[in-house]
Amino acid sequence: METAVHARGAVERVEDRPVPTTPGISLPFALALQRLVRPNRVWYALAVWLEATPWAYRAFTFGEKLVKGKLFGCRMCAQCALPATAYACPMSCPKQLRNGPCGGVAVNGDCEVYPGLRCVWVVAYERAASAGRTADLRRLQRPIDQRAWGRSSWVNYWQHRDEGLWTAGSSFAPAPPIEPR
Amino acid sequence: MSAAGSRLRDALRERRFAVTAELSPPRGADPDAVRRAARVLHDWVDAANVTDNQGAMVRLASWAGAVLALGEDVEPVMQLQCRDRNRMALQSDLLGAAALGITNVLLLTGDHQKFGDHPDARGVFDLDSVQLLWTARTMRDSGKLLSLKALKPPPDWLIGGVENPFAPPLAFRAERLGKKIAAGAEFVQTQYVFDVARFTEWMGAARELGLTQRCGILAGVGPIRSLRALDRMKQIPGIVIAPGIEARLRGVAEDRVLPESIAICAEIITELRAVPDLAGVHVMAFGAEHLVPEIVERAGLGRRAHAQVNEHVG
Numbered sequence: 442m443e444t445a446v447h448a449r450g451a452v453e454r455v456e457d458r459p460v461p462t463t464p465g466i467s468l469p470f471a472l473a474l475q476r477l478v479r480p481n482r483v484w485y486a487l488a489v490w491l492e493a494t495p496w497a498y499r500a501f502t503f504g505e506k507l508v509k510g511k512l513f514g515c516r517m518c519a520q521c522a523l524p525a526t527a528y529a530c531p532m533s534c535p536k537q538l539r540n541g542p543c544g545g546v547a548v549n550g551d552c553e554v555y556p557g558l559r560c561v562w563v564v565a566y567e568r569a570a571s572a573g574r575t576a577d578l579r580r581l582q583r584p585i586d587q588r589a590w591g592r593s594s595w596v597n598y599w600q601h602r603d604e605g606l607w608t609a610g611s612s613f614a615p616a617p618p619i620e621p622r
Numbered sequence: 623m624s625a626a627g628s629r630l631r632d633a634l635r636e637r638r639f640a641v642t643a644e645l646s647p648p649r650g651a652d653p654d655a656v657r658r659a660a661r662v663l664h665d666w667v668d669a670a671n672v673t674d675n676q677g678a679m680v681r682l683a684s685w686a687g688a689v690l691a692l693g694e695d696v697e698p699v700m701q702l703q704c705r706d707r708n709r710m711a712l713q714s715d716l717l718g719a720a721a722l723g724i725t726n727v728l729l730l731t732g733d734h735q736k737f738g739d740h741p742d743a744r745g746v747f748d749l750d751s752v753q754l755l756w757t758a759r760t761m762r763d764s765g766k767l768l769s770l771k772a773l774k775p776p777p778d779w780l781i782g783g784v785e786n787p788f789a790p791p792l793a794f795r796a797e798r799l800g801k802k803i804a805a806g807a808e809f810v811q812t813q814y815v816f817d818v819a820r821f822t823e824w825m826g827a828a829r830e831l832g833l834t835q836r837c838g839i840l841a842g843v844g845p846i847r848s849l850r851a852l853d854r855m856k857q858i859p860g861i862v863i864a865p866g867i868e869a870r871l872r873g874v875a876e877d878r879v880l881p882e883s884i885a886i887c888a889e890i891i892t893e894l895r896a897v898p899d900l901a902g903v904h905v906m907a908f909g910a911e912h913l914v915p916e917i918v919e920r921a922g923l924g925r926r927a928h929a930q931v932n933e934h935v936g
Contacts, residue, residue, distance in 0.1 A: 536705075536731055536745070540752035541798045543731055544786030544813055545859030553859035554734050566791035579797055581805060584709065584753045584768070613800035613831060618760040619753070621768060 461552045461561045462514025462533040468568045471528040480599050488599035502593045509594075519589035519597055525577045525607050527568035529561045538562070539582035579611035583619065628725040629697045629928060630669040631780045633902065634809055634838035639895060640902030641923055642699060642811065642840060643914045645670040645691060647682035656687050659911040660694035665929035666918045667696070669726055671811070671904070674701040677858075678738020685715060688724045699782060700724045703732030708748040709757070713767055716758055720777030728782040728811065729754045737859075752805045755783055759806025783807035787824035788817065788862040796827035799837070809838035811904040814855075816864045818893045825897055838901035841894050845883040845913055846871060884917055891921035 464471065478484065491498045502517075509515030513523060514533035522531050522539055531539045535554040542562030545553035550563040569575045583606060589597070597603055608616055633640040643663050648655040656672075663670050672687035688698035700719050702712065719727055731751040735743045749757065757768055758781050765776035783802045787795050799810060815821045821841060828834050846852045846863070852871055855861050867886055874882045891903050903921075907913045918924070 535734055535736075536750070537747045538731060538750045540750050540801055541794065542789065542791065543860075544784065544789050545733070546789040546791075547859060548790070548862060550790045554736050560790070562794070563791050566794045570793070575794070575797070578794065579801060581752060581756065581801060582750075584749050584757075587748065608804075613797075613804045613833065615806075616756060616804045618764040618766065619756040619768065620770065 459533050459535050459537055461558045463559055463564050464528045465512045468527050468572050484599040488596040491596055505593050517591050519592035519594045520585045521594040525580055526565045529565035534561045576611040580607040581616050582607045628780055630726055633668045640668045642669050643667045643905040645672050646909045647687040649681050653690050656690040657694050660691040660696040662911045664696050665925040666915045669697040669699045671699040674703050678733045678735045689722050698724055699726040699728050701728045703730050704747055704749050704754055705732030705745050708746050709768055717777055726780045730784050752801050755802055755807050756805035780808055781806050782809040785810050786813035786860050787821055789860045799828055800831050800833050803833055803837045811840045812842045814861055815841045816867050822897050834899035840902040840904040842904045843887055843890050844906035845887045847880050887917050888920035
């Protein structure tokens with residue numbers, strides 16, 4: 442009963458259904474954009490204002506979803522892992538794996554659930570390797586807060602709420618006890 | 623810190639070449655099916671994995687299978703996957719396992735529901751396998767739930783995971799093992815090894831990262847019982863069957879496929895015993911536990927130490 446896959450192989454994007462997505466922009470370009478949205482006092486003030494102004498928050502979140510959905514297959518988990526995954530979104534993995542690929546990746550690098558689409562972690566590793574950033578992928582990603590779906594991850598990021606998303610080191614030393622963020 | 627009275631833990635700590643095998647619970651409510659399989663395995667394994675809705679097919683619960691195995695003096699490794707449970711159910715099942723005397727748990731993400739008998743089910747995937755390993759270690763060593771509420775007393779088990787050295791991205795597979803070890807895995811069992819050269823390469827990468835001394839690695843092995851099973855296994859995501867092995871199985875008469883596959887499996891184990899730092903093998907005979915004794919014996923591994931002090935015969 443697979444209804445989302447059309448005959449020509451295109452995949453309909455259904456909210457709440459993760460479909461592996463290869464980013465629409467290169468890693469260097471994503472990193473350049475990242476520099477523009479890096480937290481500062483201006484963004485912080487905007488974030489505070491947005492949260493105090495429901496109509497503006499709704500409009501802003503709509504825009505964020507449009508842009509990030511188009512570029513990364515963003516589903517608005519509001520706890521953006523992209524900076525640590527070479528901008529391949531792990532929430533577009535059908536198992537929503539935030540810590541690396543599952544064991545079912547096909548020999549050609551395709552997702553086991555959607556043959557014909559590349560595994561997001563294969564894409565993440567290739568992008569990270571080409572930029573010398575594979576150490577990013579070693580960080581342990583903490584469980585997400587499932588209450589945050591649909592919120593703006595930028596507003597959270599600018600208010601430093603994303604700081605506990607992943608562990609600091611990339612050495613495989615025993616991680617500190619897991620804690621809610 | 624780790625589970626008291628665990629044969630698997632002792633074997634890994636003493637660097638004896640460990641043997642585990644898979645014990646598939648039945649589709650049905652017959653306890654004797656589990657007991658029979660457990661009795662077959664008793665003399666030959668340090669511990670038996672009781673699978674958890676393996677292949678996304680509903681079967682008798684892994685905790686119940688584990689308790690039935692304990693009744694036959696077979697040490698269980700209770701598998702627990704993230705597809706069917708959220709973080710609350712995972713933690714409560716882990717506590718239940720400890721209370722029932724289950725000394726080993728194996729924590730994994732689980733096959734996608736698309737491949738099983740309930741493709742219409744919602745997959746949960748609230749935590750991933752690394753997060754679940756991390757949660758279990760925190761429950762045991764810090765005595766805390768994910769909510770930070772204290773556990774009195776904390777549970778006690780040996781914590782295991784899985785890894786597939788044969789699936790892309792190959793260069794990341796040793797690092798993924800490292801993440802699992804950083805999170806809390808003390809042993810891992812791998813996907814079927816049919817290509818010992820590639821496996822040895824992965825072990826080498828793990829050794830370079832300093833991982834093989836921190837975690838007991840058990841190589842997955844198993845017989846391909848028929849040409850039909852061969853075709854089926856080739857369809858399973860993540861299993862890579864070396865062309866040489868396929869040619870050998872197709873090169874013999876139909877009724878010789880099973881003995882040939884047992885011979886191949888025993889040969890692979892023999893080859894694997896030469897891989898530096900390998901802690902043991904994990905035999906997956908999926909519903910054909912009766913083949914395990916012959917495979918283990920032909921690989922020259924013999925009965926386990928606990929077999930001699932017990933009246934069970936294999």
